[in-house]
Amino acid sequence: MTTRLQLRGIVRRRLGDTNVDPLWDDAVLNDAIAAGMRRYSARVPRQATASVPVGGGDRVVAVPPDINPLRVVRVFDDGGTLWPRWEGPLEQTPVPNGPSSDATWRVWGQELVLAQPAPRTGGWRLEHLTHRTVPEDDGTALDLQAGDEDLLIAQTLAI
Numbered sequence: 325m326t327t328r329l330q331l332r333g334i335v336r337r338r339l340g341d342t343n344v345d346p347l348w349d350d351a352v353l354n355d356a357i358a359a360g361m362r363r364y365s366a367r368v369p370r371q372a373t374a375s376v377p378v379g380g381g382d383r384v385v386a387v388p389p390d391i392n393p394l395r396v397v398r399v400f401d402d403g404g405t406l407w408p409r410w411e412g413p414l415e416q417t418p419v420p421n422g423p424s425s426d427a428t429w430r431v432w433g434q435e436l437v438l439a440q441p442a443p444r445t446g447g448w449r450l451e452h453l454t455h456r457t458v459p460e461d462d463g464t465a466l467d468l469q470a471g472d473e474d475l476l477i478a479q480t481l482a483i
Contacts, residue, residue, distance in 0.1 A: 325465035326473050328357055332462075334473075335480050353480070358458045360479030361466070368469060369395070369453035378402070380444040385429070385436040387450070393431045395453040402446025410439065 332353050341347050378385050378401070387393040399407045410428040428439045442448075456467040468476060 326468070327463055327465055328354065328459040329462035331357060331466065331473065331476065331480070334477055338477065338481060354459075356480045356483040357476070359483045360476050361456060361458045363479045363483075364468070364472070364476050365456040368456075368472065368475075370456045370467065372452055372454045374450045374452065375447045376450060378442045378446060378448045380442055382442045383438050383440075385438065385442075385448065387434050387436060389434065391450065391452050391454070393434055393436060396431070396436065396450050397453060398451040399429055399436065400449040400451075401442065402444065402448060407438070 332350065335353055335357070336342055336346065336348070339348065374388060374391055376385060376388065385399075387396065396409075399409075401407060405427070407427045407429050410426075410430040426439055429436045430439075431437075436450075459466055466473075466476065
């Protein structure tokens with residue numbers, strides 16, 4: 325995988341800034357790489373999972389503060405059953421425990437609101453999208469999808 329040092333070298337070559345006394349110092353290029361990484365991350369987020377405790381009968385699942393609940397994609401209960409996101413209009417949300425209620429969820433604030441109570445206590449799995457890590461040193465591999473180095477280079481050059 326590509327490191328920040330390698331990417332900075334590629335960016336310098338593309339800028340034609342390979343002199344002994346370069347026009348762009350490392351700090352400026354590092355800032356541009358970090359900004360490019362944030363832009364890349366917005367378009368190509370990293371997929372992640374988290375386990376959250378849910379009590380039997382709970383109707384609200386607290387999402388950890390480091391997870392954006394709006395970026396939760398799928399929810400599985402402790403038995404591995406998929407609870408799909410409620411996709412209908414908010415005013416037609418299923419009535420809890422009503423005849424048309426499904427095992428669905430919706431986001432409200434920093435929580436997931438379940439249309440039905442959780443069947444039992446256990447750890448639920450949240451699959452979510454998150455930002456990629458911005459490089460903090462020259463030696464660590466960049467948090468990129470394989471083959472996406474050119475996208476980050478283009479973002480960095482644009483910045």
